[in-house]
Amino acid sequence: MKSSQKTITLHDVAKYAGVSYQTVSRVINNHASVAEETRKRVLKSIEVLNYRPNRAARSLVTNRSDTIAIISFGTAFYGPGQMLQNIMQHAKKNGFRVLPSSLRQLSHEDVKAAIDELHELLIDGIIMISPIVTDFVVEIGELTGDIPFIQIDTKPKPGIASVVIDQMHGSKLAAEHLIGLGHRKIAEISGPLNWYDAIMRHQSWMETMKQYRLPCHMSVEGGWSAQSGYEGVQTLLKGGAEFTGLVMANDQMALGAIAALNEAGIRIPEDVSVVGFDDIPESAYFIPALTTVHQDFVALGEQSVEYLVSLIKNPKTPLHQRVLYPELVNRSSTAAAK
Amino acid sequence: MKSSQKTITLHDVAKYAGVSYQTVSRVINNHASVAEETRKRVLKSIEVLNYRPNRAARSLVTNRSDTIAIISFGTAFYGPGQMLQNIMQHAKKNGFRVLPSSLRQLSHEDVKAAIDELHELLIDGIIMISPIVTDFVVEIGELTGDIPFIQIDTKPKPGIASVVIDQMHGSKLAAEHLIGLGHRKIAEISGPLNWYDAIMRHQSWMETMKQYRLPCHMSVEGGWSAQSGYEGVQTLLKGGAEFTGLVMANDQMALGAIAALNEAGIRIPEDVSVVGFDDIPESAYFIPALTTVHQDFVALGEQSVEYLVSLIKNPKTPLHQRVLYPELVNRSSTAAAK
DNA sequence: TGCGCTTACCGAAGCGTTTAGGACGATGAC
């Protein structure tokens, strides 16, 4: 514990190396026009003095911070949480720091406050994870000003760059999987219907059912948790619903559903086939192993960062939507209808 | 999309309000000696001009950033992930920004690189989540220099401030719960034994078994995942182990274990009682509902931040360890031995 | 030799804040 070592600056290094402080700056920033020998001498001095550049000073003059911000909501849930993780990882690979700020609620004030703060911090770009439907998405463009900005896990809107996973496609895969197995009576427990993903999956389930001329009235709204899946099944059963296929909005809910069906003496997949969504690592160890829809969050993170970085480096990069597609993972919780 | 609006500074606000820039600074920083009327006028001007202070400039002169860093490892796992989440939340409440940097590996180089970077950023304090046993913990104190620093989820060491959950206590609760139910043949599948938590739980299980004069040779090392729990049980069974109680290192592993036992025709809890660890939200919906050990990650986050903040505000705060205790949650995966 | 070009380096200015260290009136005590 040495105390109050005076911080060493560019000048100290310069003096030690016998050059001007400006030359040291060039070395640090890999500029040309520095003789190889001088460069080495400077690098050596930096090492010896254990010099660390002061980012605040640099930011002050460059107006950049090599940092991208992630404004997120709902990261306690699997999907948004995975997105956050993967974005952080890929941002680092691209040489950017990440500054996450998770919102308590997806309100205009909270978003504005968050973006205001980011302005103060000279953020280079923003990725926003906004899984909940709001009516102020359009204004966000104004709030961010000219900071490059992309949205993920949300409803694509023209004029806003975004990277999304096609939820409708995923949900359709799930429904068609059951239909293909001969099921005709298919129930659904959706996610909370103010979440973009939940709405898309729900709509797609309905459309698919209609497309095959099957009834789509057996639907209950849940809340992403295992508990809500459990209760959702109870609601369906109490309401007298008869079904041999069950589409769940995510894997946790599927777990709860399986527990409830089990308690009611309904066998899976003999009596009812269950499909989940997300493909969490645990789903292969449910009893029975869960058939589910896999979302590639790694690719989502990769694409988001890559796109944002290109937006930062070249502001004229055209705004567009990038769409990824989920896939069905077939396990043991589904079987042919009797 | 307006282009290149010149950034407004303290001076612009001052000019607009008809005061000096220093007065504006005082208003922003809530200093005394500003007449109420002047203060209002300044605030008004700030609003009108949509002024946002430049944090980099402020940091440059104050040498602070109101930011605490979290150096973490293994946040993809439930425990560390929860810690990170809760710390971020509580830091925000305390008026601190959070800058997470997750390490690829818990090596000396990676930690040094991370801390070096934090030095550049004028970080106010560091919380380190280091769940893996390393031999360089001691040096960390040197690396951080005089930046306040606390460790969590690690082996408490004298001279290093830390907040931890007593893993040995938790594991003892699990084992004693089974013993109390009359079980004598108790197996264990531990976490990876280079993780601090795993070691503590494993040791404590052994000690507890010895304390009750029970054999403690039935133990397999796992890897935190459901898969490893599944495989662990298979290993035990193949090895001819006979047990009526099973202590798992976490809930995901317990899920895998249950699946494996199920496949082997072993009933839970009739034939074997299973105890998990963590109390993840889903564990209540396992089949059967899982008896497990609950860790209070909210409290852990709260305590960590509070302690670090006090360390920042008053560097003379004495270094100590804060220990929290887990609790047993009794559900249906355990029953009296036959 | 003189010209212009390149290479390697330097000095100075400025980024937007905070923070001493005063200046200036107004106030109250003597």
Added chain:
DNA sequence: GTCATCGTCCTAAACGCTTCGGTAAGCGCA
């Protein structure tokens, strides 16, 4: 009426870095 005191505000000097313009030296070419 004078002097000290206090509240309010201001000027000036940093903080550590990048970058613009400039200079001296070295080189080839006529």
